Amino acid sequence: CFCQVTGTLDDCACDVETIDKFNNKDIFPKLQKLLSSDYFRFYKVNLNNPCPFWSDHSQCGLTYCAVKSCTPGEVPEGIKSSSNKYSEEPSQDVEGCDMTEKLGAVNGTLNDETRQALSEWKKHDDESDRFCMLDDEDSPQSQYVDLMLNPERFTGYKGPEAWRIWNSIYEENCFKPYSVKRPLNPLVSNSGDIDGQGFHRWLEGLCVEKRAFFRLISGLHASINVHLSARFLLEENWFEMQWGHNVSEFQARFDEELTKGEGPKRLRNLYFLYLIELRALAKVLPYFERSAFHLYTGQSEQDAENKNMLLELLQVAKTFPLHFDETTLFAGNMKEALKLKEDFKRTFKNISRIMDCVECFKCRLWGKLQTQGLGTALKILFSERQIEAMPNTRKSTPSFQLSRQEIVSLFNAFGRISTSIRELENFRSLLSDLKQ
Numbered sequence: 001c002f003c004q005v006t007g008t009l010d011d012c013a014c015d016v017e018t019i020d021k022f023n024n025k026d027i028f029p030k031l032q033k034l035l036s037s038d039y040f041r042f043y044k045v046n047l048n049n050p051c052p053f054w055s056d057h058s059q060c061g062l063t064y065c066a067v068k069s070c071t072p073g074e075v076p077e078g079i080k081s082s083s084n085k086y087s088e089e090p091s092q093d094v095e096g097c098d099m100t101e102k103l104g105a106v107n108g109t110l111n112d113e114t115r116q117a118l119s120e121w122k123k124h125d126d127e128s129d130r131f132c133m134l135d136d137e138d139s140p141q142s143q144y145v146d147l148m149l150n151p152e153r154f155t156g157y158k159g160p161e162a163w164r165i166w167n168s169i170y171e172e173n174c175f176k177p178y179s180v181k182r183p184l185n186p187l188v189s190n191s192g193d194i195d196g197q198g199f200h201r202w203l204e205g206l207c208v209e210k211r212a213f214f215r216l217i218s219g220l221h222a223s224i225n226v227h228l229s230a231r232f233l234l235e236e237n238w239f240e241m242q243w244g245h246n247v248s249e250f251q252a253r254f255d256e257e258l259t260k261g262e263g264p265k266r267l268r269n270l271y272f273l274y275l276i277e278l279r280a281l282a283k284v285l286p287y288f289e290r291s292a293f294h295l296y297t298g299q300s301e302q303d304a305e306n307k308n309m310l311l312e313l314l315q316v317a318k319t320f321p322l323h324f325d326e327t328t329l330f331a332g333n334m335k336e337a338l339k340l341k342e343d344f345k346r347t348f349k350n351i352s353r354i355m356d357c358v359e360c361f362k363c364r365l366w367g368k369l370q371t372q373g374l375g376t377a378l379k380i381l382f383s384e385r386q387i388e389a390m391p392n393t394r395k396s397t398p399s400f401q402l403s404r405q406e407i408v409s410l411f412n413a414f415g416r417i418s419t420s421i422r423e424l425e426n427f428r429s430l431l432s433d434l435k436q
């Protein structure tokens with residue numbers, strides 16, 4: 001059967017069939033409902049950050065790359081209010097030693113320079129936890145985008161520009177030793193593909209953390225390519241555009257024979273990414289369970305209903321029988337593990353900055369969202385102790401926090417991977433129909 005991935009996944013004790021069943025039946029429908037709510041559909045993003053890596057960067061003029069941003073009236077007031085940054089109850093309800101209040105009180109007695117230094121320090125402190133760069137939400141260039149009106153799908157972005165981004169991510173950021181050249185760029189290699197043997201020797205030789213890192217990026221790449229094959233522009237005329245499954249596009253990217261065995265491996269990396277994000281969702285449940293946490297949009301009934309929906313989803317995520325065991329990562333010698341974790345963070349931050357170089361705005365939007373979402377998942381996985389020690393009181397600010405931007409990207413990124421896994425089932429059945 002074409003493009004079939006079955007059996008146990010490398011680096012984890014889980015099989016593909018268990019994930020398919022769990023995702024398609026228990027997770028996917030709930031997640032779709034949650035993501036259509038106001039809290040999750042409005043995402044604030046700066047699509048105009050300059051590319052920090054190369055200067056000949058241009059903007060593409062492809063029609064399907066356009067992103068429609070929201071007018072101010074379209075976004076609920078509650079989402080726009082600055083007290084909503086951490087989705088906690090508005091701070092006037094908070095008694096005692098809330099960190100931001102403390103800083104605010106001190107602020108009144110300080111000169112501008114010290115105030116600036118304090119705010120830089122606070123920003124640095126927040127940043128040091130993170131695995132990815134977040135956009136400055138206060139920048140006038142940041143805008144709200146309604147994700148439901150700007151779906152991830154085929155845009156026509158391809159060729160040297162797109163390859164340069166993928167190349168740069170894999171070549172420069174995947175801990176690749178310089179001695180192994182991987183002819184990934186189709187401009188460099190005629191076949192345009194990996195030198196199978198050498199590449200797999202390289203991959204197997206990596207420590208588990210670095211291999212995991214490569215697999216996450218490759219899983220993200222696979223998910224994007226599954227989406228563009230599933231929401232392909234099938235027909236375009238004056239009256240309408242028809243989007244749908246393009247089976248031959250999917251086969252060209254994932255069929256075992258056509259890709260010389262690489263396609264199924266890439267799909268397995270997609271499942272690996274799913275497991276990592278699912279694990280993070282299960283772990284972060286105590287953070288969302290606190291009474292102080294709200295999915296605040298200013299519409300109290302709807303907000304309460306959404307919070308219940310979110311908790312229900314996370315409780316289901318927790319019941320998954322074969323969760324990824326992240327304690328195997330960064331578990332060796334303490335000094336080496338710390339260094340490796342810092343390398344991991346730095347490299348992942350670099351990848352999130354590369355997203356500002358993606359010329360197609362629609363691809364940039366979803367690329368940024370998904371790297372932010374994955375970065376948030378990694379932050380959760382490595383904040384286990386802070387999450388467990390979470391106070392269920394409004395009196396103190398927890399040491400672990402997620403901003404609204406992180407929450408929206410985490411769930412929407414997981415939504416993309418969950419949809420890709422659901423789409424694989426659709427492609428399998430389309431392919432089997434074709435064979436009959």
Ligand code: FAD
Pocket residue numbers: 152153154155156157158159162163165166184185186192193194217218219221222224225228266358362363364366367
């Ligand atoms: P590419 O997908 O560009 O891959 C280049 C090379 O990488 C391949 O030749 C292969 O050797 C290797 N490769 C491919 N897949 C994997 C994998 N999973 N793991 C490891 N190696 C791999 N296009 C859209 O239509 N819609 C989108 O929303 C969209 N979003 C994008 C977001 C980003 C951040 C980027 C960089 C690109 C995006 N694209 C999008 C473009 C799309 O991903 C492809 O680059 C484009 O369709 C050209 O495909 P290709 O067949 O030339 O191979």
